[in-house]
Amino acid sequence: MTEMLFRTEPYARECTARVVSAGPEGVVLDRTVFYAQGGGQPGDAGLLRWEGAEMPPGEMPPGEMPVTNAVKGENGTVLHVPAAGAPLPAPGAEVTAVLDWERRHRLMRMHTTLHLLCSLIPGAGVTGGQIGVEKSRLDFDLAEPPTKEWLSERLTALAAEDHAVGERWITEAELDENPNLVRTLSVKPPRGAGQVRLVRIGAEAAPVDLQPCGGTHVARTGEIGAVTVAKLENKGKQNRRVYVTLEG
Known part of the structure; x- marks a missing residue:
């Protein structure tokens, strides 16, 4: 399995890692700061960089591989997808995994904004969603x-209140006892590990929002900035789509 550092260190911009395998479908590392695409959040982009000092002369010269996406691989691994024609690091080599941090941080701001949006439409199930760099959306089961x-x-006022964003873990049995924590109707929280991660915005005693989520978020809502709801769409009798954009 890949050690997924983004879960415990969402603000880490790079890390050193060892190459487990490499091919045109992607490079597997023993650890990574790259978030693997899932739950409506795109995978991270960036690059892998290596010096070549640990390899025999001529076998793997210094170089770097642009990473266009990160996706889930088999057996709990993360595939770092190379740009077309990019050189690949050799298995066993040490590399530095470097995020496109500006893009990642914007996705963290967007993702946290969608949690705030959920808090403003209580009781309505989320039927779909997509997080993007320029705009994001949620679909609500709502008339x-x-x-x-x-x-x-x-949304702008909630962001400006600078609420802390934290997490805690509960058992799957506890989640079953509190089904109202799950807002998403189309995507269920990952199960099978025995525990589910809850992301909380605001104080533990009276959170602004609390729901299962595996994505990356900002540490405080003050990082989000001004929010604009750009468009509302009618996508069916009980399906309303809400698009949001951010300044900066």
Whole structure:
């Protein structure tokens, strides 16, 4: 399995790692700061860099491999997908995995914003969603959403309140006893490990939002900045799509 450092160190921008395997489908490392695509959040991009000092002369010269995406591999691994024609590091080599940090941090801001959006539409199940660098969306099982103006104002105000964002783990049995914690109807929290990660915005005693999530988030909502609800779409009788954008 790949040790997924982004789960415990979401602000780590790079790490050293050992190459387990390498091929055109992707490079597997023993540890990584790259988030693997899932739950509506895109995989990270960046590069792998190596010096070549540990390899026999001529076998693997110094180089770097642009990473265009990170996706889930087999048996709990992360595949770092290379750009077309990029050189690959040799198995056993030590590399430095470097994130495109500006892109990652923006996705963290976006993801946290969608949690705040959930808090403003309580009781409505989330039927779909997608996190993007320029815009993100959530689909709600809802007859009539609030106005764009009201949502924009409240989202920006919640972000400016600079709520702390934290996490805790509960057992799958505890989640079964509290099914209202799950807002997503189309994507269920990952199960099978015995524990489920809860992401909390605000104080433990009275959270702004609390729900299972495996993605990356900012440490405080003040990092989000101003939020604009750009568009509301009717995607069916009980399906309303809400698009959000960020400044900066």
